[in-house]
Amino acid sequence: MSEIATLYGGPPTRRVRTRDLINAKVRGDRWPMLTSYDQYTASIFDESGVPVLLVGDSAANNVFGHETTLPITVDELLPLVRAVVRATKTALIVGDLPFGSYEEGPTQALRTAVRFMKEGGCHAVKLEGGRRVAPQIEAITGAGIPVMAHIGFTPQREHTIGGYRVQGRENEGAEVISDARAVADAGAFAVVLEMVPGDVSKQITKELQIPTVGIGAGPDTDAQVLVWQDMAGLRTGKAPRFVKRYADLSGALSEATRQFAAEVRGGEFPAAEHTF
Numbered sequence: 001m002s003e004i005a006t007l008y009g010g011p012p013t014r015r016v017r018t019r020d021l022i023n024a025k026v027r028g029d030r031w032p033m034l035t036s037y038d039q040y041t042a043s044i045f046d047e048s049g050v051p052v053l054l055v056g057d058s059a060a061n062n063v064f065g066h067e068t069t070l071p072i073t074v075d076e077l078l079p080l081v082r083a084v085v086r087a088t089k090t091a092l093i094v095g096d097l098p099f100g101s102y103e104e105g106p107t108q109a110l111r112t113a114v115r116f117m118k119e120g121g122c123h124a125v126k127l128e129g130g131r132r133v134a135p136q137i138e139a140i141t142g143a144g145i146p147v148m149a150h151i152g153f154t155p156q157r158e159h160t161i162g163g164y165r166v167q168g169r170e171n172e173g174a175e176v177i178s179d180a181r182a183v184a185d186a187g188a189f190a191v192v193l194e195m196v197p198g199d200v201s202k203q204i205t206k207e208l209q210i211p212t213v214g215i216g217a218g219p220d221t222d223a224q225v226l227v228w229q230d231m232a233g234l235r236t237g238k239a240p241r242f243v244k245r246y247a248d249l250s251g252a253l254s255e256a257t258r259q260f261a262a263e264v265r266g267g268e269f270p271a272a273e274h275t276f
């Protein structure tokens, strides 16, 4: 029995819907979310029972090699969204709106969200911000497009925030809590809490009826998300403290690559069975 089956109480015969995630919260069932940017990871995560996949603007870092998430464009992200949608059968696919594609106001935000649904084929969109983007969330959900919010540390604002910093350490997290209420009231179906103290995210999770998705927000959120290359150990170097590596893909791929290179140099590959 896969986790997807337990999420909506049956075998994996259809896509997960936002309603299933609300129902999971009512039952007290936690669920995992991962980023994905390509068909092979998407299909592995889908078949492994991850009910929600995020085609993150973090593709800027983890696919295109940028320092920050700021440079990625809608035109660059949409083909990755399409690939992930095409490769999956049951996961709900969320497309992450890039920096600059929704800040101008509700009209721009809705226009971009419609492109994600039409051209990307995803099932929901995500955008960063709390009270500030409540009008955008209202406009998008008003058109029937589910919105996942994202508050706490919002990487698209790192130049204003001043680096990667835990948010909500002052005033018992009053700012983060009021952002959480604002996005829920605006109609978001879920909210990502990034780098928020555990007690603050616990309180938000208890108060809101929509699921909370934590990243560096402690154990008490309804769901947990990680960037897949962090989770699988493909990314090397210093990872954020909230990352747990469940595999060493970097080591495995380096070893395979060295062996291939050595066998080509040594004339051992291709052998007879690889030759027509």
Ligand SMILES: Nc1nc(=O)c2c([nH]1)NC[C@@H]1CN(c3ccc(C(=O)N[C@@H](CCC(=O)O)C(=O)O)cc3)CN21
Residues within 6 Å of the ligand: 058, 061, 062, 069, 155, 164, 165, 166, 227, 229, 230, 235, 239, 240, 241, 242
């Ligand atoms: N590979 C990857 N993983 C991510 O989690 C991620 C991305 N890319 N790209 C977009 C954003 C950027 N994020 C980040 C990036 C760095 C830290 C970080 O370095 N955190 C440190 C410092 C925390 C502090 O000083 O309070 C840490 O140790 O957690 C955190 C979140 C999360 N997102």
Ligand SMILES: CC(C)C(=O)C(=O)O
Residues within 6 Å of the ligand: 035, 054, 055, 056, 057, 058, 059, 096, 150, 192, 215, 225, 226, 227
């Ligand atoms: C880390 C998650 C929540 C994200 O926004 C991304 O990967 O772009």
Ligand SMILES: [Mg+2]
Residues within 6 Å of the ligand: 056, 057, 058, 069, 096
């Ligand atoms: Mg993002």
